[in-house]
Amino acid sequence: MEHTHAAAIEGHNLHDHAHAHDHGDHHETFVSKYVFSQDHKVISRQFLITAVIMAVIAMVMSIIFRLQLAWPGEKFAFIETLMGRKWGKDGILDPNAYLALVTIHGTIMVFFVLTGGLSGTFSNLLIPYQIGARDMASGFLNMLSYWFFFLSSTIMLGSLFIEDGPASSGWTIYPPLSALPEAIPGSKLGMTLWLMSMSLFVVSSLLGSLNYIVTIVNLRTKGMKMTRLPLTIWAFLITAILGVLSFPVLFSAVLLLIFDRSMGTSFYLSDIYIGGKPMEQVGGSPILFEHLFWFLGHPEVYIVLLPALGITSEIIATNSRKPIFGYRAMIGSMLAIGFLSFIVWGHHMFMTGMNPFLGSVFVFTTLLIAIPSAVKAFNYITTLWKGNIQYTPAMLFSIGLVSSFITGGVTGIILADSTLDITIHDTYFVVAHFHIVMGLSAIFGMFAGVYHWFPKMFLRMMNKKLGYLHFWMTFLGAYGVFFPMHFLGMSGVPRRYYTNSNFPLFDNLMDINQFVTMCAIFAALAQVVFLINFFYSMFRGEKPSENPWKSNTLEWTNPVAHIHGNWPGALPEVHRWPYDYSKPGHTEDFVPQTVPLAHDEHDGGEH
Amino acid sequence: MTLLYILAFVLLCIALNQLFQVFELSRDLRGEKLYKTTDSDNKFNGRAMLLFMFLFFGFFIWQVDKYSHRVLPKSASEHGNLIDGLMDANYVLVVAVFFVVNAFLFFFAWRYHGTKDRRAEYIVHNNKLEMIWTIVPAVALAFIIIFGLKYWNEIMKRNVDANPIKIELYAKQFDWTARYPGADNEFGIDSYMQIDGSNPVGLDTTDKRCKDDILVKNEFHIPVGREVVFQFRSRDIIHSAFMPHFRAQMNCVPGQITSFRFKPIVTTAEMRKDAHVIRNINEINEIRTKRGEDPIEFDYLLLCNKICGASHYNMQMKIVVESEKDYNAWIAKQKTFKTVASK
Numbered sequence: 001m002e003h004t005h006a007a008a009i010e011g012h013n014l015h016d017h018a019h020a021h022d023h024g025d026h027h028e029t030f031v032s033k034y035v036f037s038q039d040h041k042v043i044s045r046q047f048l049i050t051a052v053i054m055a056v057i058a059m060v061m062s063i064i065f066r067l068q069l070a071w072p073g074e075k076f077a078f079i080e081t082l083m084g085r086k087w088g089k090d091g092i093l094d095p096n097a098y099l100a101l102v103t104i105h106g107t108i109m110v111f112f113v114l115t116g117g118l119s120g121t122f123s124n125l126l127i128p129y130q131i132g133a134r135d136m137a138s139g140f141l142n143m144l145s146y147w148f149f150f151l152s153s154t155i156m157l158g159s160l161f162i163e164d165g166p167a168s169s170g171w172t173i174y175p176p177l178s179a180l181p182e183a184i185p186g187s188k189l190g191m192t193l194w195l196m197s198m199s200l201f202v203v204s205s206l207l208g209s210l211n212y213i214v215t216i217v218n219l220r221t222k223g224m225k226m227t228r229l230p231l232t233i234w235a236f237l238i239t240a241i242l243g244v245l246s247f248p249v250l251f252s253a254v255l256l257l258i259f260d261r262s263m264g265t266s267f268y269l270s271d272i273y274i275g276g277k278p279m280e281q282v283g284g285s286p287i288l289f290e291h292l293f294w295f296l297g298h299p300e301v302y303i304v305l306l307p308a309l310g311i312t313s314e315i316i317a318t319n320s321r322k323p324i325f326g327y328r329a330m331i332g333s334m335l336a337i338g339f340l341s342f343i344v345w346g347h348h349m350f351m352t353g354m355n356p357f358l359g360s361v362f363v364f365t366t367l368l369i370a371i372p373s374a375v376k377a378f379n380y381i382t383t384l385w386k387g388n389i390q391y392t393p394a395m396l397f398s399i400g401l402v403s404s405f406i407t408g409g410v411t412g413i414i415l416a417d418s419t420l421d422i423t424i425h426d427t428y429f430v431v432a433h434f435h436i437v438m439g440l441s442a443i444f445g446m447f448a449g450v451y452h453w454f455p456k457m458f459l460r461m462m463n464k465k466l467g468y469l470h471f472w473m474t475f476l477g478a479y480g481v482f483f484p485m486h487f488l489g490m491s492g493v494p495r496r497y498y499t500n501s502n503f504p505l506f507d508n509l510m511d512i513n514q515f516v517t518m519c520a521i522f523a524a525l526a527q528v529v530f531l532i533n534f535f536y537s538m539f540r541g542e543k544p545s546e547n548p549w550k551s552n553t554l555e556w557t558n559p560v561a562h563i564h565g566n567w568p569g570a571l572p573e574v575h576r577w578p579y580d581y582s583k584p585g586h587t588e589d590f591v592p593q594t595v596p597l598a599h600d601e602h603d604g605g606e607h
Numbered sequence: 608m609t610l611l612y613i614l615a616f617v618l619l620c621i622a623l624n625q626l627f628q629v630f631e632l633s634r635d636l637r638g639e640k641l642y643k644t645t646d647s648d649n650k651f652n653g654r655a656m657l658l659f660m661f662l663f664f665g666f667f668i669w670q671v672d673k674y675s676h677r678v679l680p681k682s683a684s685e686h687g688n689l690i691d692g693l694m695d696a697n698y699v700l701v702v703a704v705f706f707v708v709n710a711f712l713f714f715f716a717w718r719y720h721g722t723k724d725r726r727a728e729y730i731v732h733n734n735k736l737e738m739i740w741t742i743v744p745a746v747a748l749a750f751i752i753i754f755g756l757k758y759w760n761e762i763m764k765r766n767v768d769a770n771p772i773k774i775e776l777y778a779k780q781f782d783w784t785a786r787y788p789g790a791d792n793e794f795g796i797d798s799y800m801q802i803d804g805s806n807p808v809g810l811d812t813t814d815k816r817c818k819d820d821i822l823v824k825n826e827f828h829i830p831v832g833r834e835v836v837f838q839f840r841s842r843d844i845i846h847s848a849f850m851p852h853f854r855a856q857m858n859c860v861p862g863q864i865t866s867f868r869f870k871p872i873v874t875t876a877e878m879r880k881d882a883h884v885i886r887n888i889n890e891i892n893e894i895r896t897k898r899g900e901d902p903i904e905f906d907y908l909l910l911c912n913k914i915c916g917a918s919h920y921n922m923q924m925k926i927v928v929e930s931e932k933d934y935n936a937w938i939a940k941q942k943t944f945k946t947v948a949s950k
Contacts, residue, residue: 095917170914176861177844177915183780184916270862271799273809274780274843278800286845286860320719321727329737351847352858353839353865356763360756367748367755374744375737377708382736384715388727390644391652391720399656399716406708410701413748417755419762420694423679423687423854426847426912461642468648472655479663487674492851494912497920504903508677508890540631542642582727589726604731 036147038139041562043146044124045457048450050153051117052534055443056527057157058108061101063524068093070510070517072499087165095498099168100186102496106171107156107194111201114304114442116149119205119243122307122449123212123236125457129555130230132221132572134565137214141207148204152197159193167194170496172293175268175286179260182275192261195254202251209240209247216240221554223574227605228593230553230578231324234331235310238338239303245342246299253292260284287352294345301438302341306334308445309376309405312398314578315448316380318551319395320387321589323579323604326379333372333379340369350418351425359418366416370409377406388582388589392549393467394452400475401444407479408437411486429489435482447474450534455548459560460541466533470526477523484512550590552578557594577605646722653720660713664706677890679851680883683907683928684869686762687854693758700747768834771868774827775838776909777808778846778859781918783909784808785827789819789943799842809842810944818945821938826925827909829871830934836868849912850926852878858913871928878928879905 037043064083067076075091082088087097124142128135136142159166168186169177173194181188216237220229229237256267266281268289273279317324324330346354346362380402389395411433414420424430447470454462491509493500500506500513547556554574558567572594580591585598597603634641682688719727775786775794784807788794795810795817802809810817829835839848841859848867849856857867878884884905892902911922929937 095920099914099917099919174845174913180844183844272843272861273799273802278802282862285862287863321721323729323731325730326732326737329732351856353860353863356759359763360759363755363759364752367752370748371741371744375741378740379737381708381711381715382730382733384712384719386728386730387715387719388721388725389649389653389716389719391649392642392644396652399712402712403709406712407705410704413701413751414694414697417693417697417751417759419690419755419758420697422762422856423690423694423851425856426849464642464644464648468652472659475659476662479666483666484670484674487670487678490678491674492679492849492910494849494910496914498917499920502921503908503923504891504895505908507894508887510894512674536627540627542634542640544642545640548640548642579731581729583729 036143038135038143039562039564040124040128040136040139040142041457043142044121046146047117047120047124047149048457050150051113051121052531054108054112054117054153054157056531058105058113059524059527061105061108063520064093065098065101065105066517066520068098069499070514072501093498096168096185097165098498099170099184099496100165100190103168103170103173103186104156104160104166107167107198109439110171110300110304111198112149112153112156114439114446115243115300116153116201116204118304118307118442118446118449119212119236119239120146120149120208121446122232122311122453123208123240125453126232126555127212127215127236128219128566129456129558130233130553130578131216131219131224132554132567132574133215133219134567134571136211137219138211141211145204145207145211148200148207152200152204155193155197155200159190159197162189162193164188164190166190172297173257174293175257175260175289176272179257179268180272180274187261192258195258195261198254199251202247202254205243205247209243212236212240213244221571221574224593225574225605227328228574228577228603230310231313231327231330231334232307232310234334235306235313238334239306239310242299242303242306242338242341246296246303249292250296253289253296256292257289287349287354290349290352291345294348295342297348298345299338299341301434302337304438304442305445306338308401308442308448309334311445311449311452312380312401314553315392315394315398315452316383316402317579317581318452318549318590319390319392319398320383321390321581322383322387323581324379325382325385326375327577327579327605329375330379333375336372337369340365340372344369347416347418347421350421356418363416363418367413370413370416373405373409377402377409390549391468392451393462393464393471394448396468396471396475397444397448397451400471401441401448404436404440404444404478407483408433408435408441412437423492424489426495427489428485428493428495431495432482432485432489435485436479440478440482447471447530452549453555454537454541455544455560456555458538458541459544459562460537460539461544461548462537462541463533466529470530470533473526473529474523477519477526480519481516481523484516488512547592550588552580552590552592554593557592576603579604644721649720649722653717656713656720657717660710660717663709663713667705676883676886680878680881680887681873682852682854683871683873683878684853684855685872686758686869689758689761690854693754696754697751700751765866765868767868768836768870771834771836772829773836773838774829775808775840776848776859777840777842778848778911778915778922779807779842780844780916781911781922782824783848783911783922783924785823785924787821787823787938787941788816789821791816791819794838795820795944797840802842808840818943820944821941822944823941824924826927828927828929828934828937830931831871831874831928833931834868834870837866839865839867844915845913846911846915846922847913849910850907851910852907853926856912874928874930875905875907875926876929878907 077091079088080091087094164185167190177183259265266284268286269281269284344366347366350359557572574593575596578593582589682691773788777784793816795814797809799809839859841861846859855869857865888905907926909924
């Protein structure tokens with residue numbers, strides 16, 4: 001197996017076909033091929049399937065707590081069946097169980113689905129394919145990355161089954177709530193497991209990200225200049241850099257919290273009286289944790305979002321049959337977003353008592369992000385303009401992403417303004433904002449990627465009609481869930497409330513909550529359509545042609561098969577940027593990157 | 608019975624399997640590539656995009672019509688009017704952007720749906736256009752930033768009034784205690800080491816200034832038209848003091864004192880006569896009557912807005928805004944810490 005690595009590096013400079021034949025006589029056992037595989041294609045499928053399972057779990061959780069919010073006190077027998085007598089007695093959700101569900105829903109969706117799942121799947125699949133490499137720079141580290149992810153997922157799911165329940169102090173696990181087992185049952189063993197799981201997750205993420213960066217920088221095939229990279233690869237590169245710089249900070253935050261919880265230190269604790277007695281630990285500050293957490297937490301938003309934006313850039317260009325508008329501006333704006341994402345974390349903390357002057361600085365930097373974001377949105381729209389749009393399911397989800405990116409993005413302008421944040425901080429307005437701009441956009445990007453690259457992953461096609469049904473149900477349902485939440489927030493409803501009707505102030509908002517929950521159930525049913533399509537097509541879908549979407553990028557230049565080393569012969573050579581769609585002077589409406597430039601032809605990426 | 612279910616399930620699986628095989632066979636026989644988008648797919652989805660746009664915008668307008676009377680009533684504090692004004696200006700801007708940009712997106716998605724006989728135009732970039740849509744948002748954002756920061760600095764300024772009402776809000780799982788400095792107008796020092804049953808907020812019993820401090824639960828009063836300076840403390844974990852009607856919010860952090868100030872300008876009684884409030888309260892009372900509960904009157908509330916445990920959703924305190932005369936009468940009736948502690 002170790003020659004994968006060597007072959008990949010070799011393949012960069014040498015385009016000899018000598019090693020083509022030694023891929024054939026390669027003996028692999030079931031375990032080395034499908035379990036502890038070092039092949040990027042297998043690892044990508046492992047990430048995807050793990051993420052799908054995690055996403056289903058997190059989605060079911062959201063339905064359970066949405067039922068509680070819409071019909072508090074109503075008995076749903078299946079809640080007791082699923083959650084057990086302790087957490088769902090008589091079919092009514094326990095308040096602690098509610099908080100646990102909210103916490104784990106957030107944790108799974110943000111980290112396991114949209115970070116591990118999204119980057120893990122598509123960086124692994126597309127980086128070697130689209131840059132023309134035999135595999136990742138280090139297949140072994142890549143394998144470790146997945147298995148750390150797997151271990152981390154297992155521990156997180158395992159924490160659902162312990163006596164006191166999983167972590168329940170919100171996905172942001174602010175201490176002291178997360179540090180004090182007396183404060184909430186979820187801060188007992190459940191939090192210890194959460195912290196273990198996330199530490200392993202950080203390891204997984206770092207191994208993956210370092211590998212992605214090294215591969216993109218070193219293993220591009222001949223002719224694949226940085227300015228000829230598809231935007232997917234640019235997005236994965238910037239995402240990986242963000243991950244490498246920010247995840248270690250989460251690790252340090254988590255480590256200090258472990259010390260506070262288990263070893264009597266007081267990094268985050270001071271002047272606390274709980275459980276009938278004063279605590280000995282003095283001198284720490286819980287605000288320190290918030291700074292460390294959000295130093296990861298905000299770049300994390302873009303770690304989630306950028307791969308989705310990269311994926312849709314590629315899909316929108318391919319299916320509009322047009323070059324992506326403003327290729328360089330797209331790269332520039334991603335770089336700008338990546339840089340700015342490191343200096344905006346304080347906007348999560350305007351109301352912590354942080355010095356108001358410091359708040360002002362964060363207002364300024366945060367609002368600056370709106371500029372590159374706007375550029376991206378406009379460039380997507382202009383790419384559609386005068387195109388010849390092919391509505392594959394992937395294209396539908398990509399357009400869905402642009403819409404949710406706009407709709408969720410504009411409310412960010414309000415939340416970034418510290419003055420306005422005073423009234424809407426921590427209300428449902430925030431829940432609406434980040435679910436639309438980050439949750440929906442990223443998951444739409446992920447769906448788009450799955451539909452588009454399914455033939456590369458499973459050598460089969462997904463059913464188109466079911467894809468359409470899935471998209472339209474999801475699109476309608478998702479806006480139905482999150483749009484009305486703005487109004488809940490404007491009515492002053494705080495987030496993470498077990499019920500909004502315990503005191504009369506919000507009684508007349510119940511019908512909004514019920515509407516939201518019904519939309520959530522509708523959107524969840526849409527995902528059943530997806531799951532059927534996904535698993536059915538994996539085994540019995542149509543067989544694709546080599547280049548089913550008539551796309552320009554390198555992954556469509558190899559045969560429909562999983563070849564060890566990706567290309568049967570020499571690695572392809574690149575002569576042009578990836579967006580020569582409908583270029584005048586060519587008969588077909590696409591020109592693959594491997595087609596040499598004509599004598600007087602200009603490369604599109606040179607602008 | 609269970610056996611029957613299993614049998615039915617197995618049969619269903621077999622039937623489905625057969626059905627799919629027929630489908631797959633006919634697909635392979637005809638040799639067409641079903642995954643390829645046809646002109647009719649493009650037409651259908653293009654139209655659906657346009658239809659969705661109308662539905663989406665209609666949904667937005669429907670919500671504004673149906674829900675906007677339920678949002679928070681007019682601000683009960685002076686600075687809140689600044690916030691509301693800025694908020695409205697921002698809403699106008701973002702709603703306009705929301706409509707225009709989404710409209711372009713969905714319109715193009717419909718207008719340029721693919722057909723076999725057409726070819727897309729090869730447009731790579733356009734410097735002029737790109738300059739415009741970089742500079743226009745930048746200018747709009749400059750305005751937002753300038754006004755936002757101007758108001759932020761005004762709201763966060765300290766010591767505006769030489770003689771404000773001072774109140775400490777003390778949070779613990781899961782209730783609030785309000786503390787007034789009493790006759791000397793000074794808070795005594797406190798220590799979490801001294802907390803016990805009769806000393807719930809940990810006042811230092813040796814500090815003279817503590818003796819006249821007043822502690823109240825369940826509701827606290829403030830006089831209309833006077834600057835109120837709050838300080839916030841927490842006994843255990845992070846809570847957040849959220850007074851939505853006053854557009855006020857600040858976290859309560861253990862080991863730290865945070866503060867916020869505002870001037871209430873609408874009394875509870877006046878707010879109860881506000882048309883917006885009356886409409887909401889009537890709606891609430893209708894629901895309550897149906898459920899067989901007593902009708903309620905409007906009250907200002909202090910809520911907890913930072914996840915703090917099982918009863919987070921129910922950690923609240925009533926706020927009463929009244930004339931200074933009524934306030935003085937109310938505060939005179941409250942017991943001082945000394946009388947409480949010596950009991």
